Amino acid sequence: xxxxxxxxxxxxxxxxxxxxxxxxxxxxxxxxxxxxxxxxxxxxxxxxxxxxxxxxxxxxxxxxxxxxxxxxxxxxxxxxxxxxxxxxxxxxxxxxxxxxxxxxxxxxxxxxxxxxxxxxxxxxxxxxxxxxxxxxxxxxxxxxxxxxxxxxxxxxxxxxxxxxxxxxxxxxxxxxxxxxxxxxxxxxxxxxxxxxxxxxxxxxxxxxxxxxxxxxxxxxxxxxxxxxxxxxxxxxxxxxxxxxxxxxxxxxxxxxxxxxxxxxxxxxxxxxxxxxxxxxxxxxxxxxxxxxxxxxxxxxxxxxxxxxxxxxxxxxxxxxxxxxxxxxxxxxxxxxxxxxxxxxxxxxxxxxxxxxxxxxxxxxxxxxxxxxxxxxxxxxxxxxxxxxxxxxxxxxxxxxxxxxxxxxxxxxxxxxxxxxxxxxxxxxxxxxxxxxxxxxxxxxxxxxxxxxxxxxxxxxxxxxxxxxxxxxxxx
Numbered sequence: 471x472x473x474x475x476x477x478x479x480x481x482x483x484x485x486x487x488x489x490x491x492x493x494x495x496x497x498x499x500x501x502x503x504x505x506x507x508x509x510x511x512x513x514x515x516x517x518x519x520x521x522x523x524x525x526x527x528x529x530x531x532x533x534x535x536x537x538x539x540x541x542x543x544x545x546x547x548x549x550x551x552x553x554x555x556x557x558x559x560x561x562x563x564x565x566x567x568x569x570x571x572x573x574x575x576x577x578x579x580x581x582x583x584x585x586x587x588x589x590x591x592x593x594x595x596x597x598x599x600x601x602x603x604x605x606x607x608x609x610x611x612x613x614x615x616x617x618x619x620x621x622x623x624x625x626x627x628x629x630x631x632x633x634x635x636x637x638x639x640x641x642x643x644x645x646x647x648x649x650x651x652x653x654x655x656x657x658x659x660x661x662x663x664x665x666x667x668x669x670x671x672x673x674x675x676x677x678x679x680x681x682x683x684x685x686x687x688x689x690x691x692x693x694x695x696x697x698x699x700x701x702x703x704x705x706x707x708x709x710x711x712x713x714x715x716x717x718x719x720x721x722x723x724x725x726x727x728x729x730x731x732x733x734x735x736x737x738x739x740x741x742x743x744x745x746x747x748x749x750x751x752x753x754x755x756x757x758x759x760x761x762x763x764x765x766x767x768x769x770x771x772x773x774x775x776x777x778x779x780x781x782x783x784x785x786x787x788x789x790x791x792x793x794x795x796x797x798x799x800x801x802x803x804x805x806x807x808x809x810x811x812x813x814x815x816x817x818x819x820x821x822x823x824x825x826x827x828x829x830x831x832x833x834x835x836x837x838x839x840x841x842x843x844x845x846x847x848x849x850x851x852x853x854x855x856x857x858x859x860x861x862x863x864x865x866x867x868x869x870x871x872x873x874x875x876x877x878x879x880x881x882x883x884x885x886x887x888x889x890x891x892x893x894x895x896x897x898x899x900x901x902x903x904x905x906x907x908x909x910x911x912x913x914x915x916x917x918x919x920x921x922x923x924x925x926x927x928x929x930x931x932x933x934x935x936x937x938x939x940x941x942x943x944x945x
Contacts, residue, residue: 484542484549487526488513490602491571493546497536501529504542572714575604580721582714605713608720615727616705623698630691637684644677701726776831778822778930778943783812784854785820789934795823798932799940800841814854818939822930825850832898833930834911834944837871841938844870844879845895847906848931849924860933867906867920869895872935878908878918886918894944899928911944 486493488509495507503526505513514522514534523530565572570584578596588598599607651669708716708723779795787804791797800818809815837843844860846868853864860866860879869878869886876886894911901924908917932941 480549484546489573489600491573492550493542496539496542496546498539498542499524499529499536500531501527503527504539505536507536507538510536573601574598575601575717577604580717582717601713601717605716608717608724609709611724612705612709612727615724616702616709619698619702619705619727623695623702626691626695626698630688630695633684633687633691637680637687640680641677644673644680648673773830773832776824776826776833776930778824778833780932780943781812781821781823781929783810784814786814786816786818788818789820791820796945797940797942798934800934800937802937812854814858816856817858817933818935819858819931819933821848821852821932825927825929826899826901827927828901830898830900830903832896834894834896835932836894836911836942836944837892838938838940839871839874839891841940842870842872842935843939843941844868844872844931844933844935845897845941846870846879846908846931847897847899847922847928850927850929852931862920862922866931867922868931868933869908869918870933870935876917878920880920884918888917889915892917897930901928 484492486496486506486509487503488505493504493506496504497507497510498504499510501524503524505525510525513525522532522534564570565584565587568584568586570586572582572584574583574585574588575581576583576587576593576596576598579593582601582604583593583598587593648670651673705723705727780791780798782791782795785791785798785807787807788801789798790801790805798820807813814820835845837845846866848867849865851865852858858864858866860868861881861883863881866879869876871877871891876888878884878886888910890910890913892910892912895917896909896911896914898905898907898909900906904922904924905919906922907919909915910917934940
């Protein structure tokens with residue numbers, strides 16, 4: 471090992487710091503550092519008339535002073551012959567075609583070349599730079615990609631951890647619900663035995679779906695993480711290689727680095743969560759039944775499709791309603807309509823004619839993709855005069871689209887990411903259960919669910935924010 475280190479040190483002493491090959495006509499500067507005469511002359515070509523600095527120590531001199539170092543030239547020749555006799559080239563890489571040192575790099579072809587290649591027809595018109603300069607340039611590019619990949623790996627690990635935690639919470643919740651169901655059914659004995667078996671079977675299926683989805687997500691996370699780890703390991707190993715070896719397949723290396731942004735798979739779809747929430751809501755409903763010892767789960771309210779029409783007495787003057795009350799659009803200017811306590815006078819809103827005080831109901835609304843729209847429900851006491859805020863604190867539970875973005879109007883407004891642009895929205899109201907939900911009316915994919923502590927009378931609610939907005943109630 472000591473002999474190898476000594477040989478490397480000896481080789482370094484015979485190497486020009488600029489061209490990184492054996493000295494050719496070595497010269498010494500006043501500071502004591504040595505360079506090839508051609509290298510230092512070329513280095514000084516861009517310097518000012520009164521500033522000639524050493525490339526190593528930056529010691530400046532007002533004159534171009536250097537003197538031939540014949541002793542170093544002789545030593546260099548001896549070292550060169552010694553290494554050649556041992557079969558060791560003085561350079562890290564040799565051109566297979568010309569057996570010359572690979573000390574240049576072709577930027578067009580992105581490969582290291584020798585001085586003979588540089589003068590050949592293949593590379594004569596190409597831009598070439600020293601390999602060390604090229605290596606430093608590409609190392610900077612690789613370093614940027616390496617940081618991005620590490621950042622993606624960190625985010626993926628965090629996202630995986632969040633998914634694991636979410637899975638455990640859901641499974642714990644299902645276990646709690648299982649215990650509650652068993653306890654409540656034990657009080658009803660034979661009377662609810664069949665219903666008990668049914669719900670436990672449904673909960674078991676939900677467990678399986680949660681576990682299956684969780685395992686699928688873990689597999690995808692692990693696969694993506696493994697790929698990132700492999701790529702990062704390869705990049706880190708590549709980054710440590712000598713310049714000539716590092717640059718041999720730099721185009722392929724960059725191509726593998728420039729991968730697409732990590733796509734984080736959805737851990738648990740909103741549809742599965744909604745099914746779990748709906749099931750848990752049923753168990754709470756069941757608990758109330760058990761406590762009263764009166765009725766079975768079959769007494770849960772039926773789901774009805776509401777025949778909604780728009781109430782012209784509540785419509786803002788700019789809203790133009792169809793004669794049958796089944797569609798509305800935002801007009802250019804206000805109409806001359808009587809001002810009544812029920813009419814919205816500031817915001818372009820309108821309510822449905824029929825309200826609800828109990829039961830489970832749904833209706834569907836066809837929506838456009840221009841101008842925007844908002845649909846939902848509102849309490850009868852919602853403010854009609856002046857500006858209103860679209861949030862549950864104002865007695866409004868709604869979602870909508872504006873400027874191609876989808877929003878749920880919670881207290882802080884929630885941005886929604888949808889896989890496609892729905893053309894129909896189904897609004898679902900569970901009065902006793904305290905839920906307001908929205909679905910894609912065509913695919914029935916769940917969009918958003920509000921917990922709604924509803925009191926009093928509830929009406930369908932519609933808001934058209936800008937010119938070109940329209941909605942139509944589906945038959």
